[in-house]
Amino acid sequence: MATDNEKGRVIRLEPRPLQRVDEPRPGRRPIPMLRARILQSAMELFGERGFEEVPIDEVAARAGVGKGSVYRQFGSKEQLYAASVIEGFVQLRNQIEAALSRAESIPERITAIVRHTLAYFWTRRQFFVLLRDPTKLPRAQEVRYRQERGRLSALISEVLHDGARRGLIRNDLDFDLMSEAMLGMIRGIQRYKADHVTLDDAVRTAVETFLYGSSIGLDGQ
Numbered sequence: 001m002a003t004d005n006e007k008g009r010v011i012r013l014e015p016r017p018l019q020r021v022d023e024p025r026p027g028r029r030p031i032p033m034l035r036a037r038i039l040q041s042a043m044e045l046f047g048e049r050g051f052e053e054v055p056i057d058e059v060a061a062r063a064g065v066g067k068g069s070v071y072r073q074f075g076s077k078e079q080l081y082a083a084s085v086i087e088g089f090v091q092l093r094n095q096i097e098a099a100l101s102r103a104e105s106i107p108e109r110i111t112a113i114v115r116h117t118l119a120y121f122w123t124r125r126q127f128f129v130l131l132r133d134p135t136k137l138p139r140a141q142e143v144r145y146r147q148e149r150g151r152l153s154a155l156i157s158e159v160l161h162d163g164a165r166r167g168l169i170r171n172d173l174d175f176d177l178m179s180e181a182m183l184g185m186i187r188g189i190q191r192y193k194a195d196h197v198t199l200d201d202a203v204r205t206a207v208e209t210f211l212y213g214s215s216i217g218l219d220g221q
Contacts, residue, residue, distance in 0.1 A: 035073050037063045043084045047124035051081050082141050089148035092120045096155060106163040113156055114206045121190040122199055153179045182210055
C-alpha cells in the first residue's frame, strides 16, 4: 500500500502476477510440437548416418528450430540420441502389439515380430547400434531405456511361453534367453546383410532358423 501525499489519497498497488516458468515469454510465440519435431528429426538423421556423423545444427535445421531449442529440450547430443532410441523402441513395440492382435498361430506371431523388427531396422542400419554405455546417461533416462528394451524382449518371451502352453514349442528352454537370441539374430542380419538381400529373404531366414533350425536330420532326410 502507498500514500499519495499531495491529494491525501491511499493508493492500493496490486502485486504483479508471477509468470510461470512453463509459460511462453512475452513477445515469443510458442513453437507447436517443439519437442516432438526435434525428436522426429533426430530419429531420421541418426537412422541415416549414425551418432557421430550428425551435428546438432543439422537436427535443429531439419526441425526448423534454433540450436538452443534442441539443448533446452534435451540437454546434450547424447541425451537426444538416447531419447531417439527410447522412442524407437516404443514405436516398434506398438507396431508389434498391433500386429500380434491380428495373428493367431505361433508361426504367424513369430513372423510378425521378426518382420516388424527387421522392417523397422531396415533403413536404420546405424540407429540401433545401441548406446555403447547406458550408464553414462542421466539415471532417469537410463532406467527408461532399459525398461523399453526389456518390454520388447518380454513381448517376444510371452509369445514363446504361449507356444509352449499350446505344445508347439519346447518348454524346457529359457524363453528370456530365446527372446534375446532372436533379437541378436535380427540385429546381426541387419548389420551384416549383403546388399542383394531383400526384407522377405531376411524374414524367411530368421523365422525358419528360429522355429525349425537349419538341420535336415542325420539321415539326410
